[in-house]
């Protein structure tokens with residue numbers, strides 16, 4: 001199920017796993033990044049206490065983290081006014097910069113600004129946001145982040161109804177021949193990753209399932225293997 005585009009990004013064609021540092025120890029971020037060596041991306045949740053009711057980190061922390069790890073950063077901006085604040089994360093060297101369509105005034109222009117600063121551009125959809133209403137935007141983006149929880153907090157339960165949205169995204173990508181990675185975020189664990197992978201996701205964000213494990217690097221390997229098995233059995 002993994003697309004040629006995912007294959008180009010990983011070099012292997014294996015499902016991509018992006019541990020979310022929201023579940024890590026913020027006082028030891030460099031060590032926590034090292035603990036998930038072998039991950040495809042490190043997912044960085046930027047929250048502003050406006051777009052979501054939680055506050056995490058911003059440009060200065062990303063600037064330090066990028067120097068502390070070789071894992072490419074996958075910055076997920078849950079913030080107001082991404083049109084203004086997203087491009088700086090690309091300028092810092094983040095691999096992928098994702099912002100929410102619900103918060104953006106000009107998503108096309110913001111995607112172009114991110115890409116011209118050298119990053120992939122990602123579009124995120126909250127669970128209640130329609131994919132169909134935003135299909136026309138997808139040609140501007142490299143990644144589509146399907147939220148499978150309400151953004152704001154780690155440790156929530158995967159919303160099963162989102163499996164249909166993942167499948168619809170997969171169909172839209174394949175039928176439109178889009179160079180777009182389908183990424184899933186929220187409540188991803190050893191069990192739910194199978195449903196998300198079978199529906200066609202390429203990349204899986206996991207916070208508590210990775211950092212809550214005794215061996216986070218092994219949890220990443222196991223999640224990737226579960227996704228690989230589920231993707232080939234559909």
Ligand SMILES: O=C(CO)[C@@H](O)[C@H](O)COP(=O)(O)O
Nearest residue numbers: 022151152154155187207208
């Ligand atoms: O963006 C978010 C939450 O808003 C996520 O990236 C969480 O960090 C995922 O955590 P788990 O649900 O995997 O614990």
